[in-house]
Amino acid sequence: MSNDDPLAPHSHDPNPEPPSTDPAFALEIRGHSRIVTLDDLGRLPRVNVTDCFVVSTGHGTSGPFTFSGVALLDLLYEYGAGDWRVVEVVSGDGFGTRLRRAELEAEPSKRRSLLADELDGQPLTREHGLVRLVVPSERDDALKQVKWVAAVRVR
Numbered sequence: 001m002s003n004d005d006p007l008a009p010h011s012h013d014p015n016p017e018p019p020s021t022d023p024a025f026a027l028e029i030r031g032h033s034r035i036v037t038l039d040d041l042g043r044l045p046r047v048n049v050t051d052c053f054v055v056s057t058g059h060g061t062s063g064p065f066t067f068s069g070v071a072l073l074d075l076l077y078e079y080g081a082g083d084w085r086v087v088e089v090v091s092g093d094g095f096g097t098r099l100r101r102a103e104l105e106a107e108p109s110k111r112r113s114l115l116a117d118e119l120d121g122q123p124l125t126r127e128h129g130l131v132r133l134v135v136p137s138e139r140d141d142a143l144k145q146v147k148w149v150a151a152v153r154v155r
C-alpha cells in the first residue's frame, strides 16, 4: 500500500518491544492535552470483554483472552469530550487506528472497545501492550489492537 498515513489500514509486522516503560498516555480533546495514568484509568467505570482474539495473517491467532479496562466511549465521556465524531488511538511506536463514534456506539454492550489494563484477571504487562486498545469486533488483521497507547485524540 502506498499510503503513508500510519492510521490508515495497512499491513504491519508487529513490534515486539515496548517503546518506553511508562504506560501513561495523553488524552487530547480539541487541542487540550492531559496525561491519564494507570491510577486515573483505575478510577473509571470498568468493563470486561471475554472471547477476544488477536488475529494475524502472518503469525496466527492467539486467544481467547478476557481483557478488562475502560470502554473508550466511557473514557471520553468521563473526561468531557462532548461533541466528537472520530477518535485516534496512537502508540508510542507510531502504530495507530481511527475509530468513528458511530461504530463504537453500535457495539454490543458486552463487546465494547476498551483501553485494557488487565488480561485474564491479571495486570496487563507492558510487554503485552499495557495500555492496550482492544476492539473485540475485529477478527482479521489486529490492526486496531493498538499496544502501548500513547495518545487518544479527538478533534
Ligand SMILES: Nc1nc2c(c(=O)[nH]1)N[C@H]1C(S)=C(S)[C@@H](COP(=O)(O)O)O[C@H]1N2
Residues within 6 Å of the ligand: 012, 013, 014, 015, 016, 054, 055, 056, 062, 091, 092, 093, 094, 095, 128, 129, 141, 142, 143, 145, 146, 147, 148
Ligand atoms: N503499538 C503497536 N501495536 C500493535 C502492533 C505494533 O507493531 N505496534 N502490531 C499489531 C499487529 S500487526 C498484531 S498481529 C498484534 C500482535 O499482538 P501481540 O503481540 O499481542 O500478539 O498487535 C498489533 N498492535
Ligand SMILES: [Mo]
Residues within 6 Å of the ligand: 012, 013, 014, 055, 056, 057, 058, 141, 142, 143
Ligand atoms: Mo499482525
